[in-house]
Amino acid sequence: MALQAPKGTKDLLPEQARFWEYFKKTAYDIFGRYGYAPLETPIFEQTELFVRGIGEATDVVSKEMFQVISGENLKNLLAGQAIKAKSQFSLRPEGTAGVVRAVVQNDLVPQGGAPAKLMYAGQMFRAERPQMGRLRQFRQVGVECLGAEAPSVDAEAIIMLMRFYEAIGIARPSMRLLLNSMGCDACRPAYREEVRSFILDHAQDMCEECLHRAEINPLRAFDCKNPHCAEIMEDAPKITDFLCEECRTHYATVKSYLQLAGIEFIEDTRLVRGLDYYMRTVFEVQVTNGMGAQNAIGGGGRYDKLAEEVGGRPTPGLGFALGFERCVIALEAAGNAFPATDVPSIFLACVDDSVRPVAFELLQALRDAGMTAEMDHQQRSLKSQFKLADKMAARTVCILGPEEVAEGKVKVRNMGTHEEKLIDLEAAAKFLGNFGGMPYNGVMPGIEEALD
């Protein structure tokens, strides 16, 4: 059997790869207006960074990371030797930890300095069982703002996130923005305990999974898909009733900024994020139709303690990540095609094989002059060369036959108007440079005019 791409990975075929480029560019354009600058971090990091940053008990860290190991260390490991912590690497399962590490390491938020606003785009890796909207290698675009605690940071991030979705063609009504506050070290522990005892009080009615959650991370019981559990959790204590004064004010301010900006949101007290570093503001954007089970196209929140966790000085942070592949699903489900990339091109058709060297030479000249040009490479008939030209949406076809070449000419055909003109081979590149950029149905200029 032919070799295949690894499970859970996908090739981005040209159309999709182009869209990925467009997707990144659009994100960087929009986020750039909000002051975010690009940052590229390694695709693998010390495993310890993710363990400390994301949380040892999270699923992402405890069972979904791809380990990276050099051949030498693998040999040592198989021989029963330990690998130094500094040589234990994992492919990044998300972007935030690496960015925060880079901020700390490069001191991008010096004491008293302005916040560092950073954005990234790239592949993430999680060793999960693949399904719709869930791959082992997937692409995320994300932003991180380090060094500012104000709720305006949270609000503007959410605003630009929604702006981005609309810019790439996901209609506002098809999305819903969920918002919640998870409290902070001051108020969350008490709440957490409250939820834990609530679950234990209803132990006989809850699924086994939730009982397990009660001990590990009680808040995750809010995510349980079991309808019965969900029903019970409806009556569970709500985080919003437990927020401390600071968290309450922060949350209220974020909401008021969003309202000011006309961004609709749904307060969802059950929204809890699975990564340990989140606190205070958390949000998630979902698309409801055609997404399968994985309907979150983006999400994020505040993580004011993460920098310390990674060994830096206390630096508040906020960020989000959005999934490229899931956005593509949302776009396709809504019947939206990728933006067409209309590259006007020129095709050189050869009447017989004798003129191929001449065509080949002209082809390079056209490309050197900045045009997109192509010829047949399969000895096809003239007729099918024209079909090829059509397929690549060539506006112009140059016909080279023994007769033309003998006179040092080339015949230029406007595929829209069927107009044909004989011009000198030597002047062809210049002529086509002027003509090639014309609208499909445009009239060819006179030769003197074009060569002016």
Next chain:
RNA sequence: GUGGGUAUAGUUCAGUUGGAUAGAACGCCAGAUUGUGGCUCUGGAGGUCGUCGGUUCGAGCCCGAUUACCCACCCCA
């Protein structure tokens, strides 16, 4: 890690209770007066029916195993 589903042409899929040369659409190739595309018409190429084994006079179809993919749980973007 746990369930369920699918596997037939380049692609999307038909294929009746097991029966002779396995079909369609689209795509591809070639023609339809000379050296010229889109539309139309005609013809043609292309399949070890995922793989291995079993039942049977006979298997694309039934049984078992295996692999791959998909979907769901879980988790998350």
